[in-house]
Amino acid sequence: METKVVIIDRALIRDDQLLEGAAILRKGGLVAFPTETVYGLGANALDPEAAKKIYAAKGRPSDNPLIAHIGQRSDLEVLVKEIPEAGRKLMKAYWPGPLTLIFPKSSAVPYETTGGLDTVAVRMPSDLVAKRLIELAGVPVAAPSANTSGRPSPTTADHVYEDMNGRIEMIVDGGPVGIGVESTIVDVTGSVPMLLRPGAVTLEMLCDTVGQVAVDPAVAKPMSAEIKPKAPGMKYRHYAPKAELMLVEGKEQSVSDKVVDVIANMALEKRAQGHEVGIICTDETYDRYPEEVRIRSLGQRSKEETIARNLFGVLREFDSLGVEYIYSESFSKEHLGQAIMNRLTKAAGYHILEV
Numbered sequence: 001m002e003t004k005v006v007i008i009d010r011a012l013i014r015d016d017q018l019l020e021g022a023a024i025l026r027k028g029g030l031v032a033f034p035t036e037t038v039y040g041l042g043a044n045a046l047d048p049e050a051a052k053k054i055y056a057a058k059g060r061p062s063d064n065p066l067i068a069h070i071g072q073r074s075d076l077e078v079l080v081k082e083i084p085e086a087g088r089k090l091m092k093a094y095w096p097g098p099l100t101l102i103f104p105k106s107s108a109v110p111y112e113t114t115g116g117l118d119t120v121a122v123r124m125p126s127d128l129v130a131k132r133l134i135e136l137a138g139v140p141v142a143a144p145s146a147n148t149s150g151r152p153s154p155t156t157a158d159h160v161y162e163d164m165n166g167r168i169e170m171i172v173d174g175g176p177v178g179i180g181v182e183s184t185i186v187d188v189t190g191s192v193p194m195l196l197r198p199g200a201v202t203l204e205m206l207c208d209t210v211g212q213v214a215v216d217p218a219v220a221k222p223m224s225a226e227i228k229p230k231a232p233g234m235k236y237r238h239y240a241p242k243a244e245l246m247l248v249e250g251k252e253q254s255v256s257d258k259v260v261d262v263i264a265n266m267a268l269e270k271r272a273q274g275h276e277v278g279i280i281c282t283d284e285t286y287d288r289y290p291e292e293v294r295i296r297s298l299g300q301r302s303k304e305e306t307i308a309r310n311l312f313g314v315l316r317e318f319d320s321l322g323v324e325y326i327y328s329e330s331f332s333k334e335h336l337g338q339a340i341m342n343r344l345t346k347a348a349g350y351h352i353l354e355v
């Protein structure tokens with residue numbers, strides 16, 4: 001299959017550039033498109049055959065559910081059986097935006113889209129290209145991140161091309177995304193809203209809106225064999241670079257000399273053995289690491305937005321450079337930091353060294 005790339009000028013989003021993609025979606029094909037979080041791999045959420053194509057293109061296990069994206073609030077009705085009160089409040093506060101809500105599903109949503117669950121995940125993106133594409137398609141669009149299953153999510157159209165060229169009909173290139181980590185996911189089907197995946201709508205923001213919010217244990221810790229995951233997808237390895245990644249965590253919020261020394265020494269040791277080695281750090285520490293290895297800063301430590309936006313791109317860059325071992329500084333777990341550390345710890349396979 002030839003994958004067509006359509007480049008969008010964000011200064012002037014024109015319908016005629018999006019109509020072909022919208023028609024492909026409506027007819028059951030696959031179109032990758034930008035959202036404010038990461039690039040999504042879209043298909044008609046109401047078409048079971050289309051949903052199956054997503055799993056095939058990504059190599060994703062078919063019990064890992066998809067998020068249905070809508071263009072406007074009124075498109076929610078067809079997807080859900082009911083809208084719990086907490087869901088109403090959260091939608092009012094954060095839609096359109098990087099927040100996915102889990103509702104009881106309606107009979108219109110096929111089990112192929114929900115990975116066999118009786119619930120459906122729904123989000124209304126704020127990205128104007130995504131919004132217009134979905135509106136023109138005229139159907140809800142199931143869209144997981146547009147990466148090969150397990151790899152870091154794509155934050156540019158080039159990342160999507162790397163993974164999906166030849167596997168999907170079209171890539172809509174709207175430039176690099178703004179947020180860089182996937183949406184926050186909150187299950188509102190129970191008595192207390194439950195955070196399943198942290199994102200740019202932070203736990204603190206959710207609590208401001210609905211009071212109490214529970215946090216699924218899988219957000220911070222590996223899923224033990226006995227616990228049945230709330231969403232099957234939570235059990236899979238995620239966001240991972242090809243390299244072995246280790247996170248080094250100090251006792252203080254700032255990065256101590258000890259953290260820098262430990263990372264530098266481990267990196268040099270692997271380098272001396274002839275391996276390709278990468279270090280993930282911040283602007284504050286960049287100059288303190290040895291030149292013999294590849295060093296990438298995610299930005300200023302205090303600018304969490306920048307750190308989040310750069311994270312997956314650096315992991316992918318290390319993949320393309322053939323890096324075999326990555327050592328990373330760690331970050332505060334508050335606010336957006338919770339999402340950053342959630343992705344980093346999963347990418348590291350929970351390989352964390354406390355010093």
Ligand code: AMP
Pocket residue numbers: 064065066067102114117119120121143144145182185196230231233234
């Ligand atoms: P992705 O779009 O690739 O970032 O992944 C979508 C994720 O949304 C899945 O891995 C699940 O964790 C979550 N999800 C989707 N649908 C549901 C659902 N019905 N219940 C719980 N989690 C869901």
Ligand code: MG
Pocket residue numbers: 144145153182
């Ligand atoms: Mg994903």
